[in-house]
Amino acid sequence: MKYSLIAITLMLTVFASAQISSNFNSSKNWSLNKKEIFFTIGGTHFLGDLGGLDRIGTTRSPVDIDWNMTRLGGGLGYRYRFRPMWSWSAQLYGGFLRGDDANTNEIIRRSRNLSFRSPIIEFSNRIEAILYAKETRGARYKIQGLKGFRSNSELIYVFSGISGIYFNPQGRVDGTWVNLQPLRTEGQGLPNGPEEYSRLTLAIPFGLGIKIGIGRFWRVGLEIIYNKTFSDYIDDVSTEYYDPSVLANEFGQESAYFSNTASENLNWFTPGQQRGNPRDNDAYLFSNITFLRNITYTKTRGSSRIRWKGRTKF
Secondary structure: OHHHHHHHHHHHHHHHHHHHHHHOOOOOHHHHHOEEEEEEEEEEEEEOOOOOOOOOOOOOOHHHOOHHHOEEEEEEEEEEEEEOOEEEEEEEEEEEEEEEHHHOOOHHHHHHOOEEEEEEEEEEEEEEEEEEEEEEOOOOOOOOOOOOOOOEEEEEEEEEEEEEEEEOOEEEEOOEEEEOHHHOOOOOOOOOOOOOOOOEEEEEEEEEEEEEEOOOOEEEEEEEEEEEEOOOOOOOOOOEOOOHHHHHHHHOHHHHHHHOOOOOOHHHOOOOOEOOOOOOOOEEEEEEEEEEEEOOEEEOOOOOOEEEOOEEEO
């Protein structure tokens, strides 16, 4: 999977390079949009061992998204355009991820009956390859009947990079959310159990975005971002069931309870049986609306002049 994603990103980058001569206007209007701050809000979607549609789970495709578990996320960031077709951005994003086996009719998942939520805080650094750009400056004044006075600021781009994320899977009992990592629900750190996992990990984002100008200083956009993580414990599920009596003795009854909440076909979920899939790390998807403010230049109050890079433009 990871090699396929790398190959797709490389092909899109080559395509972007091939298109630069035909899709970019010959002027240097791109340099008037070098620096932007942006605010983003949208949905978060989990792709992992828990929840999903009426099929065996996969983190490789958005087709397994359980749309009922979509939650809200948002963030802010900074973008710097250092070449006509290349830019760099940094973003801080926060939200919640959810997954629940009760929402699927796939018999194994539904019988397993595990669920979770996790807050997620992500800091990402991305390199963006611009596939298409139409950026032109309009006339100084809006004169009725004068064509072409409006500015254009349209972009289509793809991106990838690296993200650092914090997560904290939680389970619910009697209306209270309980942190699952300290309960070691798969016997982490115990004999024949897996290693303890960290609530800090990395992720690789892959995405596509569009931006459209809604004024000289503002643009609005849409981004779809697939994030493949380096952890299989975003949902606290990865390997096999552990002996609940040992978990209760070592970590308390809550550990035993959250390790196995099966509701039917109980003989499928005994110690040593598969609980998750450790060969397929978790992923998540963001679908965001983005609002961008150009801070490359400013308009002098009470004047039509534009200050850009310390010079005055008329």
